[in-house]
Amino acid sequence: MLLDFFFLVVTHLILAIFRQLRLETRMDEHALKEFYIPKYIFVPDSKAEVLPHAPKNPIIVFINSKSGGQLGGELLRTYRQLLSEAQVIDLGEEAPDKVLYKLYANLERLKSNGDVLAPEIEHKLRLIVAGGDGTAGWLLGVVSDLKLTRPPPIATLPLGTGNNLPFSFGWGKKNPGIDHKSVEYFLNQVMNAREMKIDSWHIIMRMRAPNEGSCDPIAPLELPHSLHAFHRVSHTDSLNVEGYHTFRGGFWNYFSMGMDAQVSYAFHSERKLHPEKFKNQLINQSTYAKLGCTQGWFCASLFHPSSRNIAQLAKVKVMKKHGHWEELHIPHSIRSIVCLNLPSFSGGLNPWGTPNHNKARDRGLTPPYVDDGLLEVVGFRDAWHGLVLLAPSGHGNRLAQAHRIRFEFHGAAADHTYMRIDGEPWKQPLPEDDDTVVVEISHLGQASMLAAPGCISKSILDPSTPPSASHHLDDGGSPEDSDGDESWEERRKFGAANTFKLSEDIDVAHLS
Incomplete structure (x- = not known):
């Protein structure tokens, strides 16, 4: 009888742990939706999608997959597993100036057509760039080139040797973790980060x-x-x-x-x-x-x-x-x-x-x-x-x-x-x-x-x-x-x- 009672208690504990894990997973998935940008925003002449609400923290991630040894490529895969592939850019395949020029041109078209999501994304957009100081400076220069009324602020993820830019703004200078929890933690930091001028x-x-x-x-x-x-x-x-x-x-x-x-x-x-x-x-x-x-x-x-x-x-x-x-x-x-x-x-x-x-x-x-x-x-x-x-x-x-x-x-x-x-x-x-x-x-x-x-x-x-x-x-x-x-x-x-x-x-x- 005592053994049965012990087994019952252990079973309830295990079920409770699994329920908590499922709840945390659902909470993570819900939080990640706040970073999501629908694919039609990136595709010219595409039809608008109807979403329950506008994302609170839309982001685009630029990753130099060749930086940090093998880390760049692994980080790219993790971000694409958590977010849509369209909003995670491999700088070895696409240049940021082409990506952002196409994005902002499409946002202007959508706004003129009365799309309600486009102005929200344009206003709240934040960028992440993963690489060395040279890669971060590349994106900064491209954003400057666009001459936007409200340029999107940029978070820098260190993947280089010196990493002076990330370190200066609190993002550290050591290579980041590439597992899901590490990336989710970084996304949460980006969500709560404050804007500064440089x-x-x-x-x-x-x-x-x-x-x-x-x-x-x-x-x-x-x-x-x-x-x-x-x-x-x-x-x-x-x-x-x-x-x-x-x-x-x-x-x-x-x-x-x-x-x-x-x-x-x-x-x-x-x-x-x-x-x-x-x-x-x-x-x-x-x-x-x-x-x-x-x-x-x-x-x-x-x-x-x-x-x-x-x-x-x-x-x-x-x-x-x-x-x-x-x-x-x-x-x-x-x-x-x-x-x-x-x-x-x-x-x-x-x-x-x-x-x-x-x-x-x-x-x-x-x-x-x-x-x-x-x-x-x-x-x-x-x-x-x-x-x-x-x-x-x-x-x-x-x-x-x-x-x-x-x-x-x-x-x-x-x-x-x-x-x-x-x-x-x-x-x-x-x-x-x-x-x-x-x-x-x-x-x-x-x-x-x-x-x-x-x-x-x-x-x-x-x-x-x-x-x-x-x-x-x-x-x-x-x-x-x-x-x-x-x-x-x-x-x-x-x-x-x-x-x-x-x-x-x-x-x-x-x-x-």
Whole structure:
């Protein structure tokens, strides 16, 4: 009798557990419907469907299936199991500009035909991009190209090596889980995430056509594939100047030059030669550290020619107030300079830190806000100097904050230097004669990001921000203002579609 009673109790417990599991499954399925976008929204000339109600959190997911070793492909399969296949895009098969252009064109058609769901989806749409910083920047650039009245905010899922963009907005820097529960948890975070603005930056490089050789940027082993890297403007482009080579592009996180870019160049070259060795995030990071040693970054005073130190290579000018350029003093020991938009560099380090009250009072330095129209300019002597960032209050050599920066490289100092934008490096030949190569960075506009609770980025719109910080954007004047030597037409090119288009012969696997 006692045994029968025990068996009955156990049976009831098992049945209760199964009922709870079924209830949780139904709750998950119900919650997932709030992310669902019906297929007809993506298909031109399709007939509208009648749904019980509009989804509260419609999303489109873009996944670089070649990122993160095998994780990208596995993550793609999980998302497609949970959502409709139409709203989960493999970037190896479809480019985001084509997907979003077709989507928004169809939404406009449906709205004009009186569809009640289309305006709801357009208003509530959020995007997820899974990949490295290069992939995330690709989507940011494409959304900027569309010039939408209300651009959809973007959440970044880390699948790269540095993952500075995801880390800056609270999405972490480690590769994510690929099982259903992990993906559902991430979707729930996206649903509850808050919107933040992020500054975008236009960059232009111009040099006189050399009598011999070339000054074209040299990417690791092949032509630049990064969506942020410089692109030569066409002869019909308004940026083109007779007798000069002109390149332009844009970035969201940072522009750097010098020894750090040299190490990055070595890493990317090695990864392209032996891609099979770079399928694990931890291995990638350890390889990067080893290359820092072999390239002399830890013994820069012995292995790095002083002629390639920043002060010997270029004059650096900054514009803190509109219309007024001033030359920036660069200590002769500085071998690397970083123009930083986000508080994350080299996998989560913050080179700027938080200036104390004395620095704020004496030099007018503020914390690094991502929407204040200012870049933080930081210098480093070597890798040992960089290690101070691991300390709680560590920072690099704070040089300036500015809304425009100009580098003027003159011939004879060195035959080349290294540069990189948002993790994508290249080797830049410099003129052999007395001519000058000019690189200029200027603030352009803003994009919308989604921020998770662990977000480390700060906004000037945050009520806790000191009042003095909010004045910096006004010092630069509006983007429509221009100097005599450069027009607004040039700077708006950052948003032109060609800036971010991938060539058809580019393999998406090469994107970080």
